[in-house]
Amino acid sequence: MSKVIEHIAVIGAGSWGTALAMVLADNGHQVRLWTRNDNQKQEINQQHTNEKYLPNIDLPHSIVAYTSLKDAIKEIQTVIIAVPTKAIRSIIQDIAEFQENPLTFVHVSKGIEPDTLMRISEMIEEEAPERILNEVVVLSGPSHAEEVSLRHPTTVTVSSKNMEVAEKVQDLFMNQHFRVYTNPDLIGVEIGGALKNIIALAAGISDGLGFGDNAKAALITRGVAEISRLGTKMGANPLTFSGLTGIGDLIVTCTSVHSRNWRAGNMLGKGQKLEEVLENMGMVVEGVRTTKAAYQLSKKYNCTMPITEVLYNVLFNGVDARTGVERLMARLKTNEMEELVDIFHEQMEQQ
Numbered sequence: 001m002s003k004v005i006e007h008i009a010v011i012g013a014g015s016w017g018t019a020l021a022m023v024l025a026d027n028g029h030q031v032r033l034w035t036r037n038d039n040q041k042q043e044i045n046q047q048h049t050n051e052k053y054l055p056n057i058d059l060p061h062s063i064v065a066y067t068s069l070k071d072a073i074k075e076i077q078t079v080i081i082a083v084p085t086k087a088i089r090s091i092i093q094d095i096a097e098f099q100e101n102p103l104t105f106v107h108v109s110k111g112i113e114p115d116t117l118m119r120i121s122e123m124i125e126e127e128a129p130e131r132i133l134n135e136v137v138v139l140s141g142p143s144h145a146e147e148v149s150l151r152h153p154t155t156v157t158v159s160s161k162n163m164e165v166a167e168k169v170q171d172l173f174m175n176q177h178f179r180v181y182t183n184p185d186l187i188g189v190e191i192g193g194a195l196k197n198i199i200a201l202a203a204g205i206s207d208g209l210g211f212g213d214n215a216k217a218a219l220i221t222r223g224v225a226e227i228s229r230l231g232t233k234m235g236a237n238p239l240t241f242s243g244l245t246g247i248g249d250l251i252v253t254c255t256s257v258h259s260r261n262w263r264a265g266n267m268l269g270k271g272q273k274l275e276e277v278l279e280n281m282g283m284v285v286e287g288v289r290t291t292k293a294a295y296q297l298s299k300k301y302n303c304t305m306p307i308t309e310v311l312y313n314v315l316f317n318g319v320d321a322r323t324g325v326e327r328l329m330a331r332l333k334t335n336e337m338e339e340l341v342d343i344f345h346e347q348m349e350q351q
Contacts, residue, residue, distance in 0.1 A: 208269020
């Protein structure tokens with residue numbers, strides 16, 4: 001059966017939004033890519049490049065850039081939200097000012113809002129008036145924009161409260177290079193995608209301190225347990241964290257130089273201050289904001305999250321990175337299997 005061709009809007013012309021626009025264009029869709037920057041719009045439409053975010057990549061000519069949000073989503077049914085977590089609310093509010101018809105919002109960002117402790121799908125649902133909200137779908141998984149733009153094999157997951165809509169989004173993106181699975185565990189997919197950035201920051205710090213592969217393997221492994229512990233308390237299925245948006249996303253984000261969270265952590269481990277790191281990055285480091293939210297969630301759910309707690313103290317309380325890692329390694333001894341059993345019991349209580 002042939003695929004249905006759509007006009008699709010991608011809101012956010014950073015590296016990830018542009019790479020996903022390329023996937024959609026490769027599948028024959030007409031893609032409108034929204035940016036705030038007029039120079040970037042002109043470059044995309046005239047040179048068919050986005051050098052700041054995806055250097056040396058030629059964009060399909062079917063990707064057309066807009067600076068008018070209203071024009072970008074005119075007569076559109078599916079909107080891909082590819083902006084940082086802190087911009088989600090304002091974008092939905094802007095859309096709500098002129099949009100009358102229902103939209104399917106596909107968010108591809110990975111974060112949790114501090115203080116409200118809302119996942120991104122919850123933020124969208126809170127801001128979008130009922131008249132414009134068809135459904136919210138999350139797309140997440142181990143996926144660097146740089147490799148997606150080169151059409152290297154990549155596998156991701158989509159999830160929604162409405163799995164029929166999730167399957168439609170799966171069809172929009174699926175091709176020979178970009179494989180898409182579905183997962184009904186919306187909470188788990190969002191939590192796994194968000195919290196892996198915390199572990200990636202910690203892995204970068206460890207590498208910056210020169211601690212090597214053994215320490216990083218420990219951080220990744222214990223990171224899975226930490227994410228599973230909190231996610232299960234929040235209602236997620238712990239099996240989700242053994243999949244693409246758990247272990248898969250952790251591996252790629254903790255081990256690759258493409259990962260901005262790993263790079264930021266690496267700079268911290270080498271002695272740079274947080275403000276200096278964020279200024280040098282030039283792009284949003286979601287893990288910093290998410291660390292604050294995860295720390296707050298750990299208190300709310302009375303959940304032990306030692307890596308998150310140490311990273312929170314390094315980022316926000318002035319604790320030296322090396323001192324923080326030493327504190328982490330000096331924690332009271334525990335039994336690894338006991339923690340796994342605790343996670344299992346949490347899951348049983350949710351059922």
